[in-house]
Amino acid sequence: MKKSSVVIAGGGSTFTPGIVLMLLEHLERFPIRQIKFYDNDAKRQEIIGKACEILLKERAPEITFSYTTDPEKAFTDVDFVMAHIRVGKYAMREQDEKIPMRYNVLGQETCGPGGIAYGMRSIGPIIEIIDFMEKYSPDAWMLNYSNPAAIVAEATRRLRPTSRIINICDMPVGIEDRMAGILGLKSRKEMQVKYYGLNHFGWWSDIRDQAGHDLMPRLKEHVAKHGYIVRPEAEQETEPSWNDTFAKAKDVYAVEPDTLPNTYLKYYLFPDYIVKHTDPNHSRANEVMEHREKNVFAAARAVIEKGTAKDCRFTADDHASYIVDLADAIASNTKARMLLIVENGGSIENFDPTAMVEIPCIVGSDGYEKVCIGRIPRFQKGLMEQQVAVEKLVVEAWINGSYQKLWQALTLSKTVPSAAVAKQILDDLMIANQSYWPELK
Template sequence: MEKYSVVIAGGGSTFTPGIVLMLLNHRQRLPLRQIKFYDNDAERQETIAKACEILLREKAPEIAFSYTTDPEKAFTDVDFVMAHIRVGKYAMREKDEKIPLRYNVLGQETCGPGGIAYGMRSIGAILEMIDFMEKYSPNAWMLNYSNPAAIVAEATRRLRPNSKIINICDMPVGIEERMAEILGLKSRQEMIVKYYGLNHFGWWSDIRDRKGHDLMPKLKEHVAKYGYVVNPEAHRETEQSWNDTFAKVKDVYAVDPDTLPNTYLKYYLFPDYVVRHSDPTYTRANEVMEHREKNVFAIAREIIEKGTAEHCRFETDAHATYIVDLAEAIAFNTKARMLLIVENGGAIENFDPTAMVEIPCIIGSSGYEKTCIGQIPQFQKGLMEQQAAVEKLVVEAWIHGSYQKLWQALTLSKTVPSASVARQILDDLIDANRGYWPELK
């Protein structure tokens, strides 16, 4: 059987050990001959990589392992590039979140001004990696789950339209797992979903079991009362900020009870609520840095000191099985049905054909085929047109180094109350992102 070579771009990420464990757990579906790590931060990557090297030696010695900051070494002889990079790391995420809050505008990683700032940092790095992949492994596929996926996807559509990149997000996966739990199903794989929207900005319009039974009524009944909160006792490890987000879905759902919403819509429909419940001195970035960041690196150092990964406390990133589903579908032509971020091209009939939409696609060895969504309601269409315009303006601003375009993007965001506030936030973000953004004129 053919075995595959994978490079994980973002080798120093705290999510990388979980991705490695997940790949090992599913290697009967995606047999591996080689795993490589690539990062531009050698010191950070080395700690994670040395721990994973021990883990792989003990669990799967047949898989070759290496890590590097050299693009040629990283991208040569690979079949899949699994990209989850964070340009500027959590220090810049903290600024993305805190700067808008100075002006009573929500601070969030992928939504509003914070997402726009992060997108402006990410575009160049993703394009650079596509170019490395095409130079050193022209037949490889990039499976990109780097945030902010909507802006990155629009940039790749505009600037690398023929590249073998598939943009995908795990948020619908996590929500569908909760839906399956609400329904008493073993897995989200037992559900066939219809979904449409933009990344972090979408709705489920139909959910059925494999026999065609409609599961929406039962889900709606639960969501109307509890949002996506389910079995709180079994989810005690869920952070309070996420519990609040899952609970707030109840209010988001009430705005359109014909569909079930993505959790991120709370940021666009209830931005005042989010600001009121935010601490401008302690945001999600601080929460992650003080918990996940410290814990993962402490575990890595412990493995390195002991010289063994036996009884190691790394946790498998079960969410990330969608990455294996995607790679397996390409490698073995399985025709799996998955939500991808793709150019609309008429899949949503009454929406911009050039917008990057998130819809179900059928995936095989030659890439993906889009499913037809048809017409969408006026409410969703209006919201999506506004948000898609924001994403296009951000990419225009990056391409042309345009202050004006970026000011327009911030002004158009549903999270920002006025053009004057947008300009104040933009000027602060420019100061914070010197060296990361193109120079704006």
């Protein structure tokens, strides 16, 4: 079996050690000869890089490892680019979340004004990474899970339509893990799902077991009472903000009980609730900086100081397993069924063919084949049309340097109450993002 060379773009990310661990856990089905890290922040990457170098020497010494800020070194001789960059890091995420809150509008990293601001920062660097890949390893595949995935995917469709890039998101996977837990299954892979929507904006319309039995009634009964909380008797299964998200799915489901919702729909259907239950001075970005950011870098420094990764506190991330599944499907032509973010092209019959939709696809060595969804109900279609228009306007604003288009995008977002408020938020976001966004006129 051919061994692959992988570059992780975003080498200084707190998620990178988890991806390395997940790659090591699956070497039998996805063998690797080389792992490289690439990041434009050398200082940050060096801490993660040094720790992972020790980890790899101990657990897989046969794998060549390096980390660099040089694009030519990073992207030469690679089969897969795994991209999960965060432009502006958590400092800018904090701005994305707190600026809208000044105007009683929810602040969130991928939804509403915060997601739009983050999207405007991400487009240029993602296109740059695609160009590096195509210059130095033209036969490589880019597996992109950089947020905000919906805006990034639309940008790649518009600006690099023929590139070998597959856009994915781990959120449906995380929810499906919870569904499997609710049903008492060993793995989400025991379920065959039908899902449609946009990224962070979708619905499960059918879920069956391997024998074809309908699992939706049991899931609906549970979600109607408890949301996606697997064990309601347990006090708390995860961080408070995530616990609330999984519990709130109960109310999101009540709005449209023929399907099961992605948790992110709470931001669009209950924005007033989100604002009421958010501390404008202490947002999710602060939580992450105080916990995950601090813990992962402390674990990395501990590995470096001890000179060993034995008993290290790195953990394999669930979302990383999805990346391995996707890379393996391409490398080994497994024809795995996976949710991808792809150009609609008629898969959803009664929806914009140019929209980047999230639907099941069959993945093999030549890329993916889309599964036909058919027609979707008016409620979902209406919500999706509004949101896809927001995403397209953001990309047009970036391409054309258009203040007007970006104001329209914010105005059209279901999370923003009026054009006047949209303009106030936009003007504040422009000041905060002046070193990241293109100049708007």
